Amino acid sequence: MTLQLGIALLAVVGMLVHCLLRFAFMPADWPLWALQAPLWVVLGLGGTPLVWGLLRKALRREFGSDLLAGISILTSVVLQEYLAGAFVVLMLSGGEALEAYAVGRASAVLDALAKRMPNLAHLQKDGQMLDATLEQIQVGDRVVVFPHEISPVDGVVVEGRGSMDESYLTGEPYRNEKIVGSEVMSGAINGDSSLTVQATALAKDSRHAKIMEVMRDSEERRPQMRRLGDQLGAWYTPLAVTLALLAWVFSGEPRRFLAVLVVATPCPLLIAIPVAIIGAISLSARRGIIVRDPSVLEQVDNCRTIILDKTGTITCGRAVLTSVATFESFDEGQCLGLAASLERYSRHPLAQAISRAAQEKGLVLEEAQEIREAPGKGMVGRVGESEVVLTGRKKLEAPMVEQLPPNDHGLEAVLLVDGKLAAAFSFHDEPRADTRNFLEHLHINHRIQKLMVVSGDREEEVRFLAKQVGLIPGLPNVVTELHAGQTPEQKVALVRAETLLGSTLYIGDGINDAPALAAATVGLALGQASDVTTEAAGAVVLDSSLKRVDEFMHIGRRMKTIALQSAIGGMVLSVVGMLAAAAGWLPPLGGAIAQEVIDLVAVLNALRMAYTPASLSDYSEKTG
Numbered sequence: 001m002t003l004q005l006g007i008a009l010l011a012v013v014g015m016l017v018h019c020l021l022r023f024a025f026m027p028a029d030w031p032l033w034a035l036q037a038p039l040w041v042v043l044g045l046g047g048t049p050l051v052w053g054l055l056r057k058a059l060r061r062e063f064g065s066d067l068l069a070g071i072s073i074l075t076s077v078v079l080q081e082y083l084a085g086a087f088v089v090l091m092l093s094g095g096e097a098l099e100a101y102a103v104g105r106a107s108a109v110l111d112a113l114a115k116r117m118p119n120l121a122h123l124q125k126d127g128q129m130l131d132a133t134l135e136q137i138q139v140g141d142r143v144v145v146f147p148h149e150i151s152p153v154d155g156v157v158v159e160g161r162g163s164m165d166e167s168y169l170t171g172e173p174y175r176n177e178k179i180v181g182s183e184v185m186s187g188a189i190n191g192d193s194s195l196t197v198q199a200t201a202l203a204k205d206s207r208h209a210k211i212m213e214v215m216r217d218s219e220e221r222r223p224q225m226r227r228l229g230d231q232l233g234a235w236y237t238p239l240a241v242t243l244a245l246l247a248w249v250f251s252g253e254p255r256r257f258l259a260v261l262v263v264a265t266p267c268p269l270l271i272a273i274p275v276a277i278i279g280a281i282s283l284s285a286r287r288g289i290i291v292r293d294p295s296v297l298e299q300v301d302n303c304r305t306i307i308l309d310k311t312g313t314i315t316c317g318r319a320v321l322t323s324v325a326t327f328e329s330f331d332e333g334q335c336l337g338l339a340a341s342l343e344r345y346s347r348h349p350l351a352q353a354i355s356r357a358a359q360e361k362g363l364v365l366e367e368a369q370e371i372r373e374a375p376g377k378g379m380v381g382r383v384g385e386s387e388v389v390l391t392g393r394k395k396l397e398a399p400m401v402e403q404l405p406p407n408d409h410g411l412e413a414v415l416l417v418d419g420k421l422a423a424a425f426s427f428h429d430e431p432r433a434d435t436r437n438f439l440e441h442l443h444i445n446h447r448i449q450k451l452m453v454v455s456g457d458r459e460e461e462v463r464f465l466a467k468q469v470g471l472i473p474g475l476p477n478v479v480t481e482l483h484a485g486q487t488p489e490q491k492v493a494l495v496r497a498e499t500l501l502g503s504t505l506y507i508g509d510g511i512n513d514a515p516a517l518a519a520a521t522v523g524l525a526l527g528q529a530s531d532v533t534t535e536a537a538g539a540v541v542l543d544s545s546l547k548r549v550d551e552f553m554h555i556g557r558r559m560k561t562i563a564l565q566s567a568i569g570g571m572v573l574s575v576v577g578m579l580a581a582a583a584g585w586l587p588p589l590g591g592a593i594a595q596e597v598i599d600l601v602a603v604l605n606a607l608r609m610a611y612t613p614a615s616l617s618d619y620s621e622k623t624g
Helices: 002-025 032-059 065-078 082-115 207-220 228-251 254-264 267-286 295-302 310-314 332-343 351-360 398-403 435-446 459-468 488-501 511-519 531-536 546-582 588-610
Strands: 120-125 128-133 142-145 155-159 162-165 175-178 195-199 289-291 305-309 315-326 368-372 379-383 386-391 411-417 420-431 450-454 479-483 504-508 522-526 539-541
Touching: 002 032, 002 082, 032 065, 032 082, 065 082, 065 254, 228 254, 228 546, 254 546, 254 588, 267 289, 267 295, 267 546, 267 588, 289 546, 295 522, 295 546, 305 310, 305 488, 305 511, 310 315, 310 420, 310 450, 310 459, 310 504, 315 332, 315 351, 332 351, 332 368, 332 379, 332 386, 332 411, 332 420, 420 459, 435 546, 450 459, 450 488, 459 479, 488 504, 488 511, 504 511, 511 522, 511 531, 522 546, 539 546, 546 588
Parallel strands: 305 450, 305 504, 450 479, 504 522, 522 539
Antiparallel strands: 120 128, 120 142, 142 195, 155 195, 162 175, 289 539, 315 420, 368 379, 379 386, 386 411, 411 420
């Protein structure tokens, strides 16, 4: 990228100096060569390596719009149209610099992923605590993870009790309780309590290292997308060169060859398409969508398969109490009040869901006393005159378990009052209000043929959500697939398999989605939860809205339409000009003027992309 950027800067400086000499500072008696000298430098130092690179592409039979631009540089030298040649040098080098930047983002993703891990671990050895590098940690070593730190190792808790956020690995939005014997994954964020973890793997074999390996592999195997300008240039370039040669052969005048090529200079491709893309990037930014890789704007309208992460993408990423089953003489309000009175003192992942449900019902909570939360036993306390216990079904005796309803749809907590089974609470990850309408409109308005949901959650939770949003029994004319319990490696395998069949759009929000975002044709990240995710994605929706996803898809379609109008319209006019030049009706100078008019028309049309249309979305956010 350094070479291309240097050539682009050289072209800008050379043209600026030329214009200053010509219109401001050049005395009337200066020779012409002094005026042209800055442009010669641009064409010599900048144009030569570009033309050489394009010649090598031609030998490989790669005929794009940039090849015709290379011929135009040579033609401009022959015609002594040095300013036009310098401008083409600027367009070529600037475009290649942008492409090199996009490719270089691979290292940025890996850097962000690597920086997430701490450089040092708190090694507990011989009664002392030492700071050691991750490479120094051996299997069996004890490492202390302080509150809110990231776990540097895979291991097992040997001291302490608390919770960890492992959502970047599992995709589940809940904090996971950790007691002695619990497994810990490297990269997990610790909660409020210190934990002592015994390492079970070396740093190079850790879960985090495996994700980095998958990420690196995804970047190296990122789909190669053929840009719109190259697709059009693949037929436009041979046509222009062939027409120019025929004009020369049948007329015997080499000036006609030059005249045709001057008219054929592919400025509608080199200028109009980038102008449309820049307008689309600007419009996206105003809608809260940051486009990191411009090629995704060209590709998103070609996607017929959408792959959705579940948690935080089609759901809100938080647990919601969905049902309360009561037993014996207990009623729902009584049980919810007792549970909330106890849970407001808990850091349990589901405590907030119970507290919110009680608040929504306007329940008056009582003071809880004698609260204790013994490892592996649940939460125990006294509310009023009753002893209240909140635990899981695995902690109950067999007769009580037999009374519980089947747990086939998500998380669960069981309430005991004075030793009696009182209630079973069921929880789910709440779907976004507009998820169903968003999914239902994709086939009709975006020609989506396949929808896939991939998640690290349990199959029961994924299927329950699918029923809520209409994916079960299925959507009309759309193939739907559900994939639960997926690791980052498995997500990447799914995305690669689908991308081999056709263009794919992957939408996700967690670090565990980063490799899949990189492997898809178009990766779209929701929110700014992670630098790793946003670096891996081609575009980022800042406010995590499905409405913005729909707008991004429409912006991509609109950009492609306007870019094609500008490019094809400009090329059609250029072909007319080429025919006139081939017939001898248009000399090289006239051809240059005609091409400038064509360029102006194409660019003015491309500028329409920057304006916000009346509507950028075509589905209702209201629930049906």
